[in-house]
Structure formats: C-alpha cells, structure tokens
Amino acid sequence: MDYKNTLTTCIYCGCGCQMNIETLDGQIIGVWPSKTQEISQGKLCIKGWNVTSFSDHADRLTTPLIRKNGELVEASWDEALTLMAERLGAIKTESGPDSVAFLASAKCTNEENYLFNKLARAVFNTNNIDHCARL
Amino acid sequence: MIDEIRKIVAERLNETDDKGARLDGMVALRRTGPAVAPHVFVAGDDLSTLEINPRYPLMTVVSRLHKRLPDIRLGVVARGCDERAYVEMAKRNQIDPERLVILGFACTAEEALECYCAEPFPKNLVVGTPAAPGPQNPIVAKYDTMTLAERRAFWKQQFVKCIKCYGCRNICPECFCEACAMEDKAWVEPGFLAPPFPAFHLIRAMHMASRCIACRQCEHTCPAHIPLTVLYDLMRRDMEALLGYVPGADLAALPPLSVTLEQTPLLLGDAHDPATIPLAPIGR
Structure with a gap:
C-alpha cells in the first residue's frame, strides 16, 4: 500500500488554490483541498475539485501531433518544434508578423505565459496575444 | 495530548493481536513543512509529524482504502465527529468495522465552542478528557423566531451566493452515492448560477437526513460562506424529534x-451483519 497526498497548486487559473492529490499505488483516488494554505483556506471551486479529471483521460494528448496527408500523426517534441519554427518563420517572412496570433493558456504557469508573451512580442514582433480564459 | 496520541499510535502499530496480526497502517494527519494532509502511518514511521489539526474527514480515507484493498486492516486517529461519521458509513457498507480500530481523542472546549458541537468526544475515547458540549448555533435560535416568509428570504439570500462547486458534497463523509441527484439534469439544469432555489440545497438536505453527523466539513469548505450547518442542525433536530433517530449515535x-x-x-442482506453484505462499490 502506497498511500500519498501530494500537495500541488490548481492549474486552472491564477488564484493559486492549493490541493492535495490523493493517490493509492500511483492511481489518483481523490482530491483534498489544502486547509493549511492562506490563499484557498480549505476551499476549492468546481474546477479545482475536478482538477484530476483529465490527468488519465483517454483523450489526453501525451505526445505532439503533426498533420500528415490530412491525418494527425504522433510526433516527437523535436520534430514538432522544428516544424513550428520553420513554418512560423516562413509565414512571418511571407506575410509579416501580424499574420499570426498567439493563444496562451490559463493552465500554464505565470512563468510559462511570460515566456510565451516574450516569444510573441520580442521574437515574432506581434502584439496578437491572448489567452484561453477569455474564450 | 498530541504527544500521548503519537505514543499510543506507535504502540498500536507495533502491537500484534491474538492471531499474530498487526495493523497495516494508521490513518491520521501528517505535517510536511507548513502543510498538513491525511496520511497512513505504518510501523517505524516518524510519528513526530503526526497532527490532529486541521480536521479532515478521515473516515472517507478509511472507506477509500477499505474498498480498494479488501484485506487491509487500519487504525484511525478520530475525533467525535469522525467516529459518528464511521457509524453512519459502516451501516451503509462504506467501511468494514471488522477491519478498523478507532483511537479516539477528545476535542478541546474551544473546539467544541467553535463547532457548536453537542458531543465533542468519541465513544472509543483513548486520549483526553471530554469537554462540555458547545452551545447551539445562534443562527438556529434566531431562525426559530422568524416567520415563514423571513425564513424563505434568509435562505434565498444565502443560496444565491452558491457557486455550485459541489464542495459541500465532495467533502462530506456521508456523501458517497454512485449517482448524485445534484448532478441529475432533471433536477439541476447545467450551466446556470445560482442553482435552482431552493431545490439544489434541499435535495442535499433531504439526502442528509439520517446521515448528517454534524462534522461541519461542508460549511468549512464552502467558498461562498453559506451557513450550511444551520440547515443540517435543523434537519437533525427534526429527525430526533419526529423519528427518534440521532445519526452517528x-x-x-x-x-x-x-x-x-x-x-x-x-438494504440487501442483513444490515445488522455487515459480513453478509459486501462493501458498496467505489462511488464518485
């Protein structure tokens, strides 16, 4: 029996509610709101309570997918990132920086979103950046 | 008190019964840095990290383990409310009493006051001296003086704050149905806030009749600060007055x-003899 509660921060928004992911022998069996943290004080919203519903979902993507001949095919990160760099670079040269929009994710950390913003504005030279929480 | 609990837990984990069997673990709270969470201590563990605060519904942890590990024998460090939760869970096949040892401790007078607790100690009292019962929640006394229209207005004002997080249900040790009426589209249309008044909260209140053991986890976890235990205190009072039933007793x-x-x-089988009934399937 390997019973664990792993303290973590909810990935759904910027509030930073903390919760314990309850596992038994590596399988998630529950979520306990953290009662020892000042931000959320033992409370969660519906998203926090269900934060594990995607972690082992059958539809969860675990590798990048590249469309080849009309079909999505599993690919390595190297392959996917190289393709993205090539295509985005070509589009920028062809149609200008404002031909592309960057859509960030509320599920990423502040730091990841900061880097994404840098990539859009400083590397790609566009202010076309937004995030999924506005959808 | 905490030192005594740690000492007794260490002893119990190393004890063997007359068949030479030991407990597989002790469900309690563990401190890791500034955080405290439910944990299963085993023999040899560092028990200086065992804590009794903040309160978590530890019988839910016991139930989850009992259902998934059919041979496991556990102990649990329990307050009065945990033991009452156990009583109502065991009779509904959520916990196997044959595989659980309860090490009860008494809550302090301050805790009894804070929880408005009528019985701030378990029957299996191993550590501590029972404190006097806490007072009745003053909102209940105030509620009794209200007219029907005022009561309706009171609940309307409270329930409109609900963000439908289902936290009250999720944290409740007595909420373990496989299918929840609060998620049934026939009763609660998805995608709307606040939830239907008063149906949403009354569905739960009705299902809590004969189950609510006044642990107050629901109220504590409510992000909208709805005084849910007022509803359940009133329900408990009616259950006792009308049907002579005290959940958890x-x-x-x-x-x-x-x-x-x-x-x-x-129920299927003989409710008095848990051995005739398998544990209920794993719910939500």
Missing part, C-alpha cells in the same frame, strides 16, 4: 429512511 440503529415502516431493511 448507534451502529445497530437502522436509519429510518433505509427501512420500511415495519422496520424491514431496504
């Missing part, structure tokens, strides 16, 4: 909503 007492008027159990 007696493992052998059949819940009035689980028997016919002739006291025939509606």
Whole structure:
C-alpha cells in the first residue's frame, strides 16, 4: 500500500488554490483541498475539485501531433518544434508578423505565459496575444 | 495530548493481536513543512509529524482504502465527529468495522465552542478528557423566531451566493452515492448560477437526513460562506424529534429512511451483519 497526498497548486487559473492529490499505488483516488494554505483556506471551486479529471483521460494528448496527408500523426517534441519554427518563420517572412496570433493558456504557469508573451512580442514582433480564459 | 496520541499510535502499530496480526497502517494527519494532509502511518514511521489539526474527514480515507484493498486492516486517529461519521458509513457498507480500530481523542472546549458541537468526544475515547458540549448555533435560535416568509428570504439570500462547486458534497463523509441527484439534469439544469432555489440545497438536505453527523466539513469548505450547518442542525433536530433517530449515535440503529415502516431493511442482506453484505462499490 502506497498511500500519498501530494500537495500541488490548481492549474486552472491564477488564484493559486492549493490541493492535495490523493493517490493509492500511483492511481489518483481523490482530491483534498489544502486547509493549511492562506490563499484557498480549505476551499476549492468546481474546477479545482475536478482538477484530476483529465490527468488519465483517454483523450489526453501525451505526445505532439503533426498533420500528415490530412491525418494527425504522433510526433516527437523535436520534430514538432522544428516544424513550428520553420513554418512560423516562413509565414512571418511571407506575410509579416501580424499574420499570426498567439493563444496562451490559463493552465500554464505565470512563468510559462511570460515566456510565451516574450516569444510573441520580442521574437515574432506581434502584439496578437491572448489567452484561453477569455474564450 | 498530541504527544500521548503519537505514543499510543506507535504502540498500536507495533502491537500484534491474538492471531499474530498487526495493523497495516494508521490513518491520521501528517505535517510536511507548513502543510498538513491525511496520511497512513505504518510501523517505524516518524510519528513526530503526526497532527490532529486541521480536521479532515478521515473516515472517507478509511472507506477509500477499505474498498480498494479488501484485506487491509487500519487504525484511525478520530475525533467525535469522525467516529459518528464511521457509524453512519459502516451501516451503509462504506467501511468494514471488522477491519478498523478507532483511537479516539477528545476535542478541546474551544473546539467544541467553535463547532457548536453537542458531543465533542468519541465513544472509543483513548486520549483526553471530554469537554462540555458547545452551545447551539445562534443562527438556529434566531431562525426559530422568524416567520415563514423571513425564513424563505434568509435562505434565498444565502443560496444565491452558491457557486455550485459541489464542495459541500465532495467533502462530506456521508456523501458517497454512485449517482448524485445534484448532478441529475432533471433536477439541476447545467450551466446556470445560482442553482435552482431552493431545490439544489434541499435535495442535499433531504439526502442528509439520517446521515448528517454534524462534522461541519461542508460549511468549512464552502467558498461562498453559506451557513450550511444551520440547515443540517435543523434537519437533525427534526429527525430526533419526529423519528427518534440521532445519526452517528448507534451502529445497530437502522436509519429510518433505509427501512420500511415495519422496520424491514431496504438494504440487501442483513444490515445488522455487515459480513453478509459486501462493501458498496467505489462511488464518485
């Protein structure tokens, strides 16, 4: 029996509610709101309570997918990132920086979103950046 | 008190019964840095990290382990409310009493006051001296003086704050149905806030009759600060006055909503003999 509660921060928004992911022998069996943290004080919203519903979902993507001949095919990160760099670079040269929009994710950390913003504005030279929480 | 609990837990984990068997673990709270969470201590563990605060519904942890590990024998460090939760869970096949040892400790007078707790100690009292019961929640006394229209307005004002997080249900040790009426589209249309008044909260209140053991986890976890325990205190009072049933008081007492008027159990098998009934399937 390997019973664990792993303290973590909810990935759904910027509030930073903390919760314990309850596992038994590596399988998630529950979520306990953290009662020892000042931000959320033992409370969660519906998203926090269900934060594990995607972690082992059958539809969860675990590798990048590249469309080849009309079909999505599993690919390595190297392959996917190289393709993205090539295509985005070509589009920028062809149609200008404002031909592309960057859509960030509320599920990423502040730091990841900061880097994404840098990539859009400083590397790609566009202010076309937004995030999924506005959808 | 905490030192004594740690000492007794260490002893119990190393004890063997007359068949030479030991407990597989002790469910309690563990401190890791500034955080405290439920944990299963095993023999040899550092028990200086064992804590008794903040309160978590530890019987839910026991139930989750009992259902998934059919041979596991556990102990649990329990308050009065944990033990009452156990009573109502065991009679509904959520916990196997044969595989659980309860190490009870008494809550402090301050805790009894804070929780408005009528019985701030377990029957299996191993550590501590029972404190006097806490007072009645003053909102209940105020509620009793209100007219019907005022009561309706009071609940309307409270329930409109609900963000439908289902936290009250999720944290509740007595909420373990496989299918929840609060998620049934026929009763609660998805995608709307606030939830239907008063149906949403009354569905839960009705299902809590004969189950609510006044642990107050629901109220504590409510992000909208709805005084949910007022509703459940009123329900508990009616259950006792009208049907003579006090949830959590007696493992052998059949819940009035689980028997016919002739006291025939509606459960499969003999509700008095848990060995005849397998543990209920894993719910939500």
